[in-house]
Amino acid sequence: MKKFALFLAILMTFSALLGCEGILPEPTAPETEPQLVEKELLFDKNFAEGIKVSNLNSHQVGYTWWKYGTAGSDEPFWSLGQYCDLSVTRPNYDATKNDLSLGNELFDIPAYGITGTDGEYFTLTNASGSKYISVDPKTGTYNLNVDTSKEYVNQETGAPVIRQNGEDWVHMIIQQTPGVVYLDQVESFIMELDFTITENIEYDNAIGASQFQWIFSVHDKASVLGDYMWFNVTLFDNRYEIFPGTQLYDGGKADSTGKFIYAPTGQELFPESGGKVTVGETYHVKLDLKAYMKAAFELAKQKGALAQSEWENMAVNGFNIGWEVSNLAKVGVKVENMSLRVVEYEK
Numbered sequence: 278m279k280k281f282a283l284f285l286a287i288l289m290t291f292s293a294l295l296g297c298e299g300i301l302p303e304p305t306a307p308e309t310e311p312q313l314v315e316k317e318l319l320f321d322k323n324f325a326e327g328i329k330v331s332n333l334n335s336h337q338v339g340y341t342w343w344k345y346g347t348a349g350s351d352e353p354f355w356s357l358g359q360y361c362d363l364s365v366t367r368p369n370y371d372a373t374k375n376d377l378s379l380g381n382e383l384f385d386i387p388a389y390g391i392t393g394t395d396g397e398y399f400t401l402t403n404a405s406g407s408k409y410i411s412v413d414p415k416t417g418t419y420n421l422n423v424d425t426s427k428e429y430v431n432q433e434t435g436a437p438v439i440r441q442n443g444e445d446w447v448h449m450i451i452q453q454t455p456g457v458v459y460l461d462q463v464e465s466f467i468m469e470l471d472f473t474i475t476e477n478i479e480y481d482n483a484i485g486a487s488q489f490q491w492i493f494s495v496h497d498k499a500s501v502l503g504d505y506m507w508f509n510v511t512l513f514d515n516r517y518e519i520f521p522g523t524q525l526y527d528g529g530k531a532d533s534t535g536k537f538i539y540a541p542t543g544q545e546l547f548p549e550s551g552g553k554v555t556v557g558e559t560y561h562v563k564l565d566l567k568a569y570m571k572a573a574f575e576l577a578k579q580k581g582a583l584a585q586s587e588w589e590n591m592a593v594n595g596f597n598i599g600w601e602v603s604n605l606a607k608v609g610v611k612v613e614n615m616s617l618r619v620v621e622y623e624k
Contacts, residue, residue: 311622313464318455318617320354323417327353328410328451330377330390330401335360335448341379341386345399346414358597359408360448361428366441374405375428408449421449422609423487423602426480439481439605446485450492450599457498457594458619460567465620466593469563474513474556475609482515485603489513489610490540492597495570497583499590506577508570508593509540512554512562515606519543519552524576537582539573 329340329352340356357377364372373389379401380388393400398411398420407428411420425447431438440446458466468491477487489512496505507527514520523540543552546562554560574591577583596617602608 313620314623315467315618315620318458318619319453319615320455322615323414324353324355324412324419325414326351326355328412329353329356330379331356331358331360332378333360333362333372333376335445341381343379343390343392343401345392345412354453356452357410358448358450358452358599361445363428363445366444367438370432374432375403375407377401377403377408377410407447410449416613417615418611418613419451420475420609420611421451421599422476422607423447423449423600424607425602425605426607429605437480437605440484440603442484446601446603448599448601450597450601452595452597454595455617457592459498459589459592460495460570461589461591463567463619463621465565465618466567466570467563467565467618467620468510468616469561469618470615471559471561471613472512473559473611474554475611476607477513477515477556478607479515479604480607481605483604485605487513487515487600487602487604487606487608489600489608490598493566493570493593494595495574495591495593497586497590498592500586504583504586506536506573506582507534507538508566508573509538510546510562510564510566511540511543512546512560513610515604515608517543520546524580526582537577537580539569539576541569545569 327342327344330343332339342353359377361375362372364370376389378388379390380386389403391402391404395411397413397415399414400409400411402409405427407424409422413419426437428447429438429440430436460466474489491510491512493508494505495508496503509523511520511523520543522542523538525538527534527536527538546564547554547560571588574583574588600608600610
């Protein structure tokens with residue numbers, strides 16, 4: 278009987294404890310795992326705020342603002358580099374005929390660029406017709422056309438005069454600085470776009486080439502010298518049916534950087550076509566650049582570049598995409614759905 282009473286007392290005590298709030302500890306919630314998130318890096322993907330247009334001189338770059346459509350008062354995130362000033366090397370050459378710059382009479386700045394529209398596109402060209410850009414700010418689609426047969430000429434006779442070694446060549450490159458990306462700190466660094474080579478007429482390939490590329494500068498952020506390398510995604514090069522890749526140092530003219538350049542092969546970029554790019558065909562390219570850039574960094578060190586650099590200090594903080602045309606040719610490209618993203622753990 279005593280045992281039964283003792284058992285009953287223990288049971289009642291335990292029941293009372295269960296009924297008292299705060300006596301038993303609350304169960305702890307399991308710790309949440311950090312989640313991977315994807316982040317778009319490009320600002321103003323549709324070019325709604327206009328484009329800053331450079332002058333011709335790549336040594337002393339200045340910009341004027343091409344406002345169109347809905348362009349507001351904010352300074353554009355995008356710029357257009359149209360570098361090539363042949364008046365430096367060719368006597369009596371009037372380079373202003375090739376200039377897209379937009380001036381303002383209020384500040385006595387001459388305007389050389391000729392603006393217009395083509396359907397949904399806003400257009401900009403120059404007096405010689407050697408350069409043309411059109412932008413649709415509703416979709417972000419743009420066209421870049423270059424005709425060096427109208428720029429590499431004897432202006433008195435109109436006869437083509439091919440470039441000489443060391444002379445400037447035509448650039449038509451869209452640029453932006455979307456922010457610093459430390460490659461060692463992200464899971465993926467993704468470029469994506471659709472592009473169509475709309476025209477490729479080759480007049481003279483004795484010197485130079487026509488290249489459409491997306492080029493990234495990859496900097497050592499710990500370097501007191503500001504050391505860096507170039508990583509090129511070569512989407513078209515008229516010299517090759519299948520682009521063989523690049524592993525060399527920048528050179529060829531006075532303002533070349535001398536930095537190491539790496540570019541993947543055509544087979545890596547376009548496996549479905551075997552590496553070939555055909556005029557008039559639209560290609561979709563989506564590439565995680567992190568692993569490629571790591572391989573490029575290691576090769577650069579093997580070749581004597583970035584000797585003091587470490588991978589954890591390497592970061593991308595700028596790019597350009599467009600044409601460099603150093604041969605005598607007429608080329609065009611249409612670009613759609615351009616994106617640059619990182620995949621990283623949520624902060």
